Amino acid sequence: xxxxxxxxxxxxTRLLGEDAVLHRDADLITYECDGLTVFRGMPLAVVFPAxxxxxxxxxxxxxxxxxxxxxxxxxxxxxxxxxxxGGEVIISLVRMKxxxxxxxxxxxxxxxxxxxxxxxxxxxTHKGFYYAPDPSSQANCTIxxxxxxxxxxxxxxxxxxxxNHVLGLEVVMHDGEIVELGGVPDAPxxxxxxxxxxxxxxxxxxxSITVRILKQPESKExxxxxxDSAEDASYAVSDIIAAGIVPAAIEMMDEIAIQGxxxxxxxxxxxxxxxxxxxxxxxxxxxxxxxxxxxxxxxCERHNVKExxxxxxxxxxxxxxxxxxxxxxxxxAISPAYLVQDGVIPRSRLSEVLARIAEISAxxxxxxxxxxxxxxxxxHPLILFDARNEGETDLAxxxxxxxxxxxxxxxxxxxxxxxxxxxxxxxxxxxxxEEEIDRQLAVRDVFNPNNLMNPDKQFPKPARCGExxxxxxxxxxxxxxxxx
Amino acid sequence: xxxxxxxxxxxxTRLLGEDAVLHRDADLITYECDGLTVFRGMPLAVVFPAxxxxxxxxxxxxxxxxxxxxxxxxxxxxxxxxxxxGGEVIISLVRMKxxxxxxxxxxxxxxxxxxxxxxxxxxxTHKGFYYAPDPSSQANCTIxxxxxxxxxxxxxxxxxxxxNHVLGLEVVMHDGEIVELGGVPDAPxxxxxxxxxxxxxxxxxxxSITVRILKQPESKExxxxxxDSAEDASYAVSDIIAAGIVPAAIEMMDEIAIQGxxxxxxxxxxxxxxxxxxxxxxxxxxxxxxxxxxxxxxxCERHNVKExxxxxxxxxxxxxxxxxxxxxxxxxAISPAYLVQDGVIPRSRLSEVLARIAEISAxxxxxxxxxxxxxxxxxHPLILFDARNEGETDLAxxxxxxxxxxxxxxxxxxxxxxxxxxxxxxxxxxxxxEEEIDRQLAVRDVFNPNNLMNPDKQFPKPARCGExxxxxxxxxxxxxxxxx
Numbered sequence: 001x002x003x004x005x006x007x008x009x010x011x012x013t014r015l016l017g018e019d020a021v022l023h024r025d026a027d028l029i030t031y032e033c034d035g036l037t038v039f040r041g042m043p044l045a046v047v048f049p050a051x052x053x054x055x056x057x058x059x060x061x062x063x064x065x066x067x068x069x070x071x072x073x074x075x076x077x078x079x080x081x082x083x084x085x086g087g088e089v090i091i092s093l094v095r096m097k098x099x100x101x102x103x104x105x106x107x108x109x110x111x112x113x114x115x116x117x118x119x120x121x122x123x124x125t126h127k128g129f130y131y132a133p134d135p136s137s138q139a140n141c142t143i144x145x146x147x148x149x150x151x152x153x154x155x156x157x158x159x160x161x162x163x164n165h166v167l168g169l170e171v172v173m174h175d176g177e178i179v180e181l182g183g184v185p186d187a188p189x190x191x192x193x194x195x196x197x198x199x200x201x202x203x204x205x206x207x208s209i210t211v212r213i214l215k216q217p218e219s220k221e222x223x224x225x226x227x228d229s230a231e232d233a234s235y236a237v238s239d240i241i242a243a244g245i246v247p248a249a250i251e252m253m254d255e256i257a258i259q260g261x262x263x264x265x266x267x268x269x270x271x272x273x274x275x276x277x278x279x280x281x282x283x284x285x286x287x288x289x290x291x292x293x294x295x296x297x298x299x300c301e302r303h304n305v306k307e308x309x310x311x312x313x314x315x316x317x318x319x320x321x322x323x324x325x326x327x328x329x330x331x332x333a334i335s336p337a338y339l340v341q342d343g344v345i346p347r348s349r350l351s352e353v354l355a356r357i358a359e360i361s362a363x364x365x366x367x368x369x370x371x372x373x374x375x376x377x378x379x380h381p382l383i384l385f386d387a388r389n390e391g392e393t394d395l396a397x398x399x400x401x402x403x404x405x406x407x408x409x410x411x412x413x414x415x416x417x418x419x420x421x422x423x424x425x426x427x428x429x430x431x432x433x434e435e436e437i438d439r440q441l442a443v444r445d446v447f448n449p450n451n452l453m454n455p456d457k458q459f460p461k462p463a464r465c466g467e468x469x470x471x472x473x474x475x476x477x478x479x480x481x482x483x484x
Numbered sequence: 485x486x487x488x489x490x491x492x493x494x495x496x497t498r499l500l501g502e503d504a505v506l507h508r509d510a511d512l513i514t515y516e517c518d519g520l521t522v523f524r525g526m527p528l529a530v531v532f533p534a535x536x537x538x539x540x541x542x543x544x545x546x547x548x549x550x551x552x553x554x555x556x557x558x559x560x561x562x563x564x565x566x567x568x569x570g571g572e573v574i575i576s577l578v579r580m581k582x583x584x585x586x587x588x589x590x591x592x593x594x595x596x597x598x599x600x601x602x603x604x605x606x607x608x609t610h611k612g613f614y615y616a617p618d619p620s621s622q623a624n625c626t627i628x629x630x631x632x633x634x635x636x637x638x639x640x641x642x643x644x645x646x647x648n649h650v651l652g653l654e655v656v657m658h659d660g661e662i663v664e665l666g667g668v669p670d671a672p673x674x675x676x677x678x679x680x681x682x683x684x685x686x687x688x689x690x691x692s693i694t695v696r697i698l699k700q701p702e703s704k705e706x707x708x709x710x711x712d713s714a715e716d717a718s719y720a721v722s723d724i725i726a727a728g729i730v731p732a733a734i735e736m737m738d739e740i741a742i743q744g745x746x747x748x749x750x751x752x753x754x755x756x757x758x759x760x761x762x763x764x765x766x767x768x769x770x771x772x773x774x775x776x777x778x779x780x781x782x783x784c785e786r787h788n789v790k791e792x793x794x795x796x797x798x799x800x801x802x803x804x805x806x807x808x809x810x811x812x813x814x815x816x817a818i819s820p821a822y823l824v825q826d827g828v829i830p831r832s833r834l835s836e837v838l839a840r841i842a843e844i845s846a847x848x849x850x851x852x853x854x855x856x857x858x859x860x861x862x863x864h865p866l867i868l869f870d871a872r873n874e875g876e877t878d879l880a881x882x883x884x885x886x887x888x889x890x891x892x893x894x895x896x897x898x899x900x901x902x903x904x905x906x907x908x909x910x911x912x913x914x915x916x917x918e919e920e921i922d923r924q925l926a927v928r929d930v931f932n933p934n935n936l937m938n939p940d941k942q943f944p945k946p947a948r949c950g951e952x953x954x955x956x957x958x959x960x961x962x963x964x965x966x967x968x
Contacts, residue, residue: 105726105832128728163675164648179923184897184915185828185861188904189924189942190687191647194678203674215728242589244612244699288772344669348589377669413668420672431668439663439930440673446926458673 005044008067008089012047015057020095022046031072031090035137036080038339038393039422043070043084050095052170052178052207059205060176062089068452071205073114073145076137078340079421081149081200081457088455091205093144099123100208108167110210113144120211129213132159135417136325144206150198152417154249154324155281157375159214161417163197168210171196171203174448183210195443200419201454203447217283220248221293222311222320225278225300226271230254230370233276234351236303237374240280240296241347247296250375251279254354256334257327257369257382264330266322271307278374279324281317327371328382335367335384339396342418343407347377356406357381364399366392378416379407401427420458428460438462489528492551492573496531499541504532504579515556515574519621520564522823522877523906527554527568534579536654536662536691543689544660546573552936555689557598557629560621562824563905565633565684565941572939575689577628583607584692592651594694597628604695613697616643619901620809628690634682636901638733638808639765641859643698645901647681652694655680655687658932667694679927684903685938687931701767704732705777706795706804709762709784710755714738714854717760718835720787721858724764724780725831731780734859735763738838740818741811741853741866748814750806755791762858763808765801811855812866819851819868823880826902827891831861840890841865848883850876862900863891885911904942912944922946 001009005023012021022028023045032040044067049055062069069089072082084090096112099120103109104127109120117138120131134153135141141151147169152161159165168183182193196203227233230252237250253261255275262270270277278300282292297308311317331338345353354370357379361368369382381403385396400423404414408430415424428437437459444451444459485493489507496505506512507529516524528551533539546553553573556566568574580596583604587593588611593604601622604615618637619625625635631653636645643649652667666677680687711717714736721734737745739759746754754761762784766776781792795801815822829837838854841863845852853866865887869880884907888898892914899908912921921943928935928943 105722106830161670177919179920184892184895185830186645186897186900188897188899188908188912188915189921190683190927191675191678191681192924192927194675195927197675199674218728238589244702284768285772285775287775288769291769291771346590346669408668411668413670413672415672416670424672428672431672435661436663437673440676442930443674443676443679443927446923446930 004065004067008045008065011061012045012058015061016047016049016054020048020050031075031084034072034075034077034080034082036078036083036421036423038397039080039083041084041086043090044087046090046092048092048095052172055091055172055205055207056176056178058091059172059174063175063452066450066452068455070454071144071148071201073142073148074116074137074140076141077145077149077421078342078418079149079415079423081419081421081454083422085456093142093205096207102213104129107213108210109213110208111143112208113147113206114142117141117143117146120213124213125216128216130216131165131211132214133162133165136328143209143211147197147206147209148199148201149419150417152373152378154251154321154373156417157250157373158246158248163194165212166193166197166209167212169193169196169206170208172205172207174204174450174453178207198419200421200458202444202458203453219286219289220281220283220317221289222279222281222317223293223296224309224320225280225305226274226307227276227278227304228274228306229304230276230354231351232303232305233278234354234374236278236300236305237350238348239299239303241375243295243299245282245292245295247292247375248281248283249279249373251324252370252372252374253277253324253327254370256367256384257371260330260334260369261323261327263333264326266319266326268319268323274306279320324371331369331382331384336386336388337384339383339385339400340418341379341381341383341400341403342415343379343381343404343412344416345377345379345407345410345412347375349410349412350374350377353379353406353410357403360399360402360406364395366396366399368399368403373416376416377412379403404430422457425458425460434462488549488551492529492549495545496529496542499545500531500533500538504534506530515559515568518556518559518561518564518566520562520567520905520907522881523564523567525568525570527574528571530574530576532576532579536656539575539656539689539691540660540662542575543656543658547659547936550934550936552939554938555628555632555685557626557632558600558621558624560625561629561633561905562826562902563633563899563907565903565905565938567906569940577626577689580691586697588613591697592694593697594692595627596692597631597690598626601625601627601630604697608697609700612700614700615649615695616698617646617649620812627693627695631681631690631693632683632685633903634901636857636862638735638805638857640901641734641857642730642732647678649696650677650681650693651696653677653680653690654692656689656691658688658934658937662691682903684905684942686928686942687937703770703773704765704767704801705773706763706765706801707777707780708793708804709764709789710758710791711760711762711788712758712790713788714760714838715835716787716789717762718838718858720762720784720789721834722832723783723787725859727779727783729766729776729779731776731859732765732767733763733857735808736854736856736858737761737808737811738854740851741855744814744818744853745807745811747817748810750803750810752803752807758790763804808855815853815866815868820870820872821868823867823869823884824902825863825865825867825884825887826899827863827865827888827896828900829861829863829891829894829896831859833894833896834858834861837863837890837894841887844883844886844890848879850880850883852883852887857900860900861896863887888914906941909942909944918946
């Protein structure tokens with residue numbers, strides 16, 4: 001153990017207690033990656049503060065000793081945001097898992113960062129309320145992690161992503177200071193709440209979150225639409241949106257994805273040989289629901305739908321959603337490994353981009369399944385590979401980047417809900433110029449001046465080597481380069 | 485004319501042409517304030533660039549010569565955001581008034597900053613689309629100004645404020661550099677688009693705006709609910725929201741406001757002696773609309789509503805909205821002058837805060853009318869006064885601050901949609917600590933390092949005199965004070 005590590009363990013044990021500090025290699029190995037398993041590194045230690053003050057104390061000490069650190073929720077992230085490169089301390093927030101307060105009148109709840117996403121809905125459902133953002137990992141992921149990644153989910157088409165539901169944050173800053181952001185309705189000044197949300201642990205550690213809770217819709221209908229052609233399904237999606245319907249969700253799975261989910265833990269008995277299925281849901285006032293489903297069915301019929309099934313009850317609906325939400329994991333049934341991508345495209349380019357992804361698959365020889373939020377244009381190509389084959393992991397990563405290029409080529413983006421993390425740092429250059437990246441880093445410097453908070457994530461290294469003093473504009477400071 | 489002004493006028497004339505530069509006092513007087521008329525100051529000059537490149541050229545010259553400047557749209561702002569203190573150059577964007585592009589498939593429009601808010605809806609209505617944010621000034625205000633102030637409107641209850649509809653911005657930065665923000669779906673990295681929106685001209689000059697356009701709802705119903713008690717009306721509002729209805733709008737006018745609108749240009753014949761009227765609108769799929777109106781009527785009946793009227797057609801609905809939207813101006817019919825405030829409160833505290841505002845009115849001797857977005861908890865106390873009476877303007881400003889205190893006392897905020905501007909700079913201390921203000925100023929310094937862009941707006945001066953180097957946290961830089 002180095003002298004630095006010895007001092008760290010001693011001080012963390014003093015601050016948090018012995019059972020709140022992991023430092024042996026055998027204990028640390030669980031923390032060498034998050035849900036993106038192709039990148040790994042060992043943390044220096046893992047600590048488990050139980051209160052905001054403990055987080056603050058830990059950060060103050062790390063700041064004073066210039067030791068980098070990474071906040072971590074449930075570790076379900078898919079872009080490597082919580083993965084250490086080596087040398088960072090992981091601050092796990094799983095002990096801060098309380099639901100602190102619910103205000104039904106003003107439709108707000110206050111949770112600690114380690115509180116599980118689905119637990120919130122489960123806790124307020126008896127009063128007729130729910131929490132809208134619903135990542136596929138919602139049974140395991142934490143709301144703190146959701147805030148860090150600005151997580152999405154199937155129902156974000158109608159209800160928006162995490163940032164649309166965060167009303168206030170308590171944050172421990174880089175030096176241990178505890179601050180409140182938002183918390184008042186329509187806070188004046190600059191939207192720092194918006195900046196913190198989706199900042200992937202690089203601007204502060206969220207220790208309390210005030211979220212909007214919604215009244216459960218009076219009524220809900222869910223339908224499956226089966227297609228013999230992914231192109232037909234794509235056009236149906238565009239036309240449903242164009243018809244002025246705002247569905248709660250429209251999800252799509254392609255042929256390989258359907259094969260996967262049907263061999264996994266929640267098969268629903270989709271017919272054999274399908275090329276695409278749409279899962280379409282509408283919700284709201286009961287009186288309007290039937291009409292909307294009817295209209296969606298009509299649009300699907302115009303695009304050669306093979307069969308439509310409407311869920312008969314909540315049990316059936318639940319089964320269909322469980323089937324959809326196991327899709328990533330289900331890839332294990334048909335491939336030794338997979339990499340999921342997270343591109344976003346204008347909805348009207350869906351068919352074209354799916355065709356391009358099929359080409360990329362053919363060129364590379366790797367199968368690609370598609371399971372995605374079709375209504376949002378948020379694609380999730382699942383690149384199937386076998387890490388035991390020499391070079392295939394690298395090939396899968398290359399193919400992932402190519403699928404993102406297919407998205408940015410049509411004016412899209414590289415992430416809809418999974419974040420940039422380690423994985424897509426270099427891909428940021430597909431979306432931003434060097435100057436634009438510098439401007440973002442200048443904002444980071446305000447909150448994270450010595451780059452100890454989740455270092456080397458979310459943004460690529462500046463094109464020039466050395467430490468660049470970030471500033472906006474073409475003034476002198478912009479050019480200052482301090483090689484070290 | 486000073487040497488500096490002579491050089492400015494000469495260079496601006498060279499860059500933009502003679503008819504694009506105003507510099508004589510008689511011409512400048514129109515620009516000494518915006519819609520908040522109690523604060524005034526004379527600009528050094530007013531210039532009218534016609535293109536992004538011209539804005540950039542103007543800013544580059546001003547930056548090189550260290551002359552402060554203020555962007556201005558239609559000048560309908562209500563917090564003095566476009567008001568010069570003296571010495572600034574006003575960059576008017578009214579010549580940049582084109583609708584550049586509409587993409588119905590992807591539901592986006594691109595406009596120049598001087599494009600009028602209502603013109604967008606008028607231009608796309610034949611295709612069944614509209615632009616949702618609808619400030620009362622929508623027939624005159626510009627979308628650039630809406631972005632600067634993060635403007636709201638009656639229908640923001642359901643559809644959100646301007647920031648929820650801005651998808652991308654082209655911005656001229658403090659030194660004249662032209663940058664693009666957003667523009668791709670779900671842009672990764674920090675939410676700079678969100679920071680720019682509502683930054684009141686302090687972070688950049690918006691020269692092109694990509695906004696979301698919405699499909700017109702299939703159906704719409706509007707009802708007036710008349711009450712003999714403002715308290716009853718307040719509880720009806722809370723209960724409608726609590727019932728799970730998401731109305732497109734719920735507006736409230738109190739007794740004095742009703743008297744005003746009935747004597748102004750669009751009377752609708754509200755009964756005499758009312759204490760409150762609610763204007764309630766629901767929209768969406770036709771089949772659900774009747775049920776929602778019925779449920780809202782039932783809630784109003786539980787709270788002793790006196791009479792309900794449902795609009796028979798678009799003409800009647802339009803008349804009611806025109807009546808509501810003249811409410812501010814209508815104060816001219818019952819008072820020589822008025823000051824409008826813009827507090828926000830948790831909806832459940834509506835009745836209590838209205839009672840407190842009535843007390844403030846009684847204590848001060850100034851009448852206060854209330855016209856506001858009740859469903860949002862966004863209050864607009866209209867403080868009626870006569871500037872000819874010695875000290876009454878100052879008294880009105882004091883009363884305005886007291887109404888804001890009544891809002892922040894219950895956990896509310898000082899602005900919902902009008903911005904901070906000059907008027908509420910000091911009131912920022914009701915919401916933020918000195919450290920929190922410093923943190924916001926640190927973000928401003930990234931984009932506006934020499935404070936030439938709309939100086940001395942939106943934030944109070946730091947408590948200590950002199951120029952403070954803003955930095956976050958408790959580190960050394962935070963303490964550095966450079967007295968000059």
